[in-house]
Amino acid sequence: SQTIHQWPATLVQPVGSPLSLECTVEGTSNPNLYWYRQAAGRGLQLLFYSVGIGQISSEVPQNLSASRPQDRQFILSSKKLLLSDSGFYLCACLGSQETQYFGPGTRLLVL
Amino acid sequence: GESVGLHLPTLSVQEGDNSIINCAYSNSASDYFIWYKQESGKGPQFIIDIRSNMDKRQGQRVTVLLNKTVKHLSLQIAATQPGDSAVYFCAPYPPHGQNFVFGPGTRLSVLP
Structure with a gap:
């Protein structure tokens, strides 16, 4: 079965600092990978998805970027964080099965 | 495009009672559904599909339960337990x- 790892679990960063969140996947190959952001009490907002190495699609214009340097690695980055970047970030994977699985999430607080 | 709505954004039930969480979808071509x-x-964790x-x-x-005629799903939880407290999508x-x-999900609160 697929396992998704995300780190760190919690992150507190000052405004204007850079960001790098990492997601790795086990148990599947060539998955579609996704980054979502979830504000408190809200649904999941799709930020980026990737169907393969080096292939990134962005759903919404924003201060963030994503990269996929390896088949099972997906990275979310920012050069300068904004207060509005605070939230709960979830990595998800769609593998050979038709089910999207989620990682444990990273809670980011920008101060 | 697809839109997903959820009836009753919050639901409170007594421990031991049954819970019913509803969901409406818009795309009649949808042929596979997942509850988280x-x-x-x-x-989010996969529950059932x-x-x-x-x-x-x-x-x-x-x-x-799936009703394709009215594009509606429901998730029924029997004998609801405190550990069932969560948001369901x-x-x-x-x-x-x-x-x-x-969608935003339905928050289920289980009352003692």
Whole structure:
């Protein structure tokens, strides 16, 4: 079965600092990978998805970027964080099965 | 595109009672549906799924009903327990080339 790892679990960063969140996947190959952001009490907002190495699609214009340097690695980055970047970030994977699985999430607080 | 709505954004039930969480979808071509449970501070977890060639599927204490005529799903939880307290999302599998759409979910609170 697929396992998704995300780190760190919690992150507190000052405004204007850079960001790098990492997601790795086990148990599947060539998955579609996704980054979502979830504000408190809200649904999941799709930020980026990737169907393969080096292939990134962005759903919404924003201060963030994503990269996929390896088949099972997906990275979310920012050069300068904004207060509005605070939230709960979830990595998800769609593998050979038709089910999207989620990682444990990273809670980011920008101060 | 797909839109997903959820009736009753919050639901409170007594421990031991049955819970019913409803979900409406808009794309009549949707043929596979997933229910997720998200506990506070955690990622959503797969609970149960159903394909459009079925109208009912049962798991352990959970049953999903699908009514394709009115584009409606429900998740029934039997003998609700405190550990069932969470936000529940339904997600129709997206058409080719599109991505999953998640509504805000329904928050289930289990009262002692």
